[in-house]
Amino acid sequence: MAVSGVSTSGLNFTGLATGIDTQKVIDGLNKINQQRIDRLNSQKTALTTKQTAFVTLQAQLFDLQSKTNALARSAGSAFDGRTATSSDSTAATAVAGTAAVPGTYTVNVVKLARGAQVASAGFADPNTALKTGTLKITVGSGTTTTVTVGSQNNTLQGVADSINAAGGDVRATVVTDSGTSEAKLLVTSSKTGAANAISVDASGLTGGSGQDLFTGGVPTVLQAAQDAQVTVGGGALSVSSPTNQINNVIAGVSLNLLKEGQTVTVSVAADTSGAVKAVQDFVTSYNAVKDLIASQTQYNSETQTAGTLLGNRDVTALSDALASALTDAVPGLTGSTNRLSVAGLSFNDSGKLVFDSSKLTSALNDPSGTAAAGFKKLFGLSGSTSNADITFLAGGTKTQSTAGKSVQVNVTAAATQAVVVASATPGSVALIPANPTLQFKLNSLLSSSVSLPAGPYNSTGELLAAVQKAINSAQSSSDNYVTVGLDGGGKVQISTQKYGSGANIAITGGSAEVLAALGFNGAESSVGTNVAGNFVVNGTTETAIGSGQILTGASGNATTAGLQLTSKLTAPGTGTVTVTQGVASRLSQVLNSYLDPVAGRFKAITDTYNQQTANIDKTIVKQQAVLDDKTAQLQxxxxxxxxxxxNLKGLQTQLASLATSTNSNN
Structure with a gap:
């Protein structure tokens, strides 16, 4: 016997003594065990191949889901798209959102918003030494920029560099007046709007023997801060803004003002090309899914090979569900608008979609402007209510059609604004001091302070108008606007335009003259409340969650999950809601049932394949251990x-030798 080699199974023995190929014999005896392992590996490979096919299909379905949702959304769908064009893009440009109403609007750009600019005294030599000390510059009610002027920076350029390095709301540069040839420090506000005037406190510049930076300590105003102003409707409505971007003077349209003293015509229309492209993208993605399913489930009779997923029930069910979502009529729509054919869509013999884009384009260009709304209902989730103060806002991927169901909306508590009321009736409205202030916190924002124009005011109403303008001009969003007026008892009240628990306002301080004139003591506050209510579906109550004026169905609701309604009721009330599911909305729910990362069918399929693969791996490990033990035992x-x-051969040799020796002796 000899060792002929070493393998992963151990030592390989060659039967020199017996002449037997022991490894070959062992492999033959282990053949059944090895076949079991080979079969298991083949099963694992087949499972992996199927799982890979499902992963590929899942990726294609995600793409289809994205394209479907663009048509299915009840808010911001492809059919909500709008375009806005200006007759003079050098004077104003326009961008339309989904809330824009198609039509033609005339806008007169009266004034552009400007930032304030002030200048120092003029100096024949720009390197003239200036007095040292502290310079303070404030824009509107913002943070004061404080600059220290010393012997190292007491020149015009030195002060300009220090202002810019401070990073406040102003920028500074040194310019030469071409009329006088004198150098001046030019300070410009980075904020536009009338509320952002530049105020300079140069009282701290008293050190050294240099020159005064400002004549008499007061800068020269080169450009006053100014609000932008436009009029619409032939001047019937005037709107101002602290910036040159004005929103919603035309509903849903943002205007960017570029040149004042100009009149432009803004045309708002449905975005037909965007809607047609969205439908084409949907068709392309749907057909890609159909092609992929066909390739994975086909049987080639010539080569006698089957697709990886041929006969798979999940794939067959998916294919049927996709087709059913698109072919069934949409309940609640008339016969002429409840099928895809009205949008130029049809099915060919292989079940793929065919799209006649010209038919949809022609329909969307209907002069009445109502076609887009009809197609939105055909494709997406839409709703209507019986109470004018309760309106349908949106639905989610789990919101169900209410066809055949009675759905009642119960508003048990109306949403409220935050309304802070003064502690006393208004006092004197003189407000003689310059830049009197009012400090407040609004809608959980940081504490703010606004300056009011100095008095005297002719009436309390004039003062309240100034307060409202000052507060609203300081806001970056109209969501934070307030209304200032008097309550029934003659006290000043400030109301947020925002509703719900996110609406809050507090008066935290201000100039004594302002607080006295308004009747505030600086400690008043108020918080709004959310709408409250529920849905009742065929006698069964489903939970609703309130946020501001929006009532939303809880995620676990059978019918109203994700349903959003806006309630403008001022007291408890009721109504009914009807929800219609268009073809894309139905398809979106089908896709969600397969793709949901927690409860989707593909998640269950993946888990099953992973478990089966893990079980096979465990069995292979056990079988390999049995094989290894058997191999070791045989070896x-x-x-x-x-x-x-x-040993026997050795004994035989010895006996033969002994016999030979005995014969020789005889």
């Missing part, structure tokens, strides 16, 4: 046999 037995045979 040990053959080694023992070879040893015994070798």
């Amino acid at each position: 040990k037995q053959f080694a023992a046999m070879e040893t015994a045979v070798n």
Whole structure:
């Protein structure tokens, strides 16, 4: 016996004593065990191949889901798109949102918003030494920029560099007046709007023997801060803004003003090309899914090969569900608008979609302007209510059609604004001091302070108008606007335009003259409340969650999950809601049932494949252990046999030698 080599199974023995190929014999005896392992590996490979096919299909379905949702959304769908064009893009440009109403609007750009600019005294030598000390510059009610002027920076350029390095709301540069040839420090506000005037406190510049930076300590105003102003409707409505971007003077349209003293015509229309492209993208993605399913489930009779997913029930069910979502009529729509054919869509013999884009384009260009709304209902989730103060806002991927159901909306508590009321009736409205202030916190924002124009005011109403303008001009969003007026008892009240628990306002301080004139003591506050209510579906109550004026169905509701309604009721009330699911909305729910990362069918399929693969791996490990143990045992037995045979051959040799010796002696 000899060792012929070493393998992963251990030592390989060659039967020199017996002439037997022991490894070949062992492999033959282990053949059944190895076949079991080979079959298991084949099963694992087949599972992996199927799982890979499902992963590929899942990726294609995600793309289809994205394209479907563009048509299915009840808010911001492809059919809500709008375009806005200006007759003079050098004077104003326009961008339309989904809330814009198609039509033609005339806008007169009266004034552009400007930032304030002030200048220092003029100096024949720009390197003239200036007085040292502290310079303070404030824009509107913002943070004061404080600059220290010393012997190292007491020149015009030195002060300009220090202002810019401070990073406040102003920028500074040194310019030469072409009329006088004198150098001046020019300070410009980075904020536009009438509320952002530049105020300079140069009283701290008293050190050294240099020149005064400002004549008499007061800068020269080169450009006053100014609000932008436009009029619409032939001047019937005037709107101002602290910036040159004005929103919603035309509903849903943002205007960017570029040139004042100009009149432009803004045309708002449905975005026909965007809607047609969205439908084409949907068709392309749907057909890609159909092609992929066909390739994975086909049988080639010539090559006698089957697709990886041929006969798979999940794939068959998916294909049927996709087709059913698109072919069934939409309940609640008339016969002429409840099928895809009205949008130029049809099915060919292989079940793929065919799209006649010209038919949809022609329909969307209907002069009445109502076609887009009809197609939105055909494709998306839409709703209507019986109470004018309760309106449908949106639905989610789990919101169900109410066809055949009675759905009642119960508003048990109306949403409220935050309304802070003064502690006393208004006092004197003189307000003689310059830049009197009012400090407040609004809608959980940081504490703010606004300056009011100095008095005297002719009436309390004039003062309240100034307060409202000052507060609203300081806001970056109209969501934070307030209304200032008097309550029934003659006290000043400030109301947020925002509703719900996110609406809050507090008066935190201000100039004594302002607080006295308004009747505030600086400690008043108020918080709004959310709408409250529920849905009742065929006698069963479903939970609703209130946020501001929006009532939303809880995620676990059978019918109203994700349903959003806006309630403008001022007291408890009721109404009914009807929800219609268009073809894309139905398809979106089908896709969600497969793709949901927690409860989707593909998640269950993946988990099953992973578990089956893990089980096979465990079985392979056990079978391999049995094979290894059996191989080791056989090797040990053959080694023992070879040893015994070798010993017998040695004994035989000795006996033969002994016999030969005995014969010789005789």
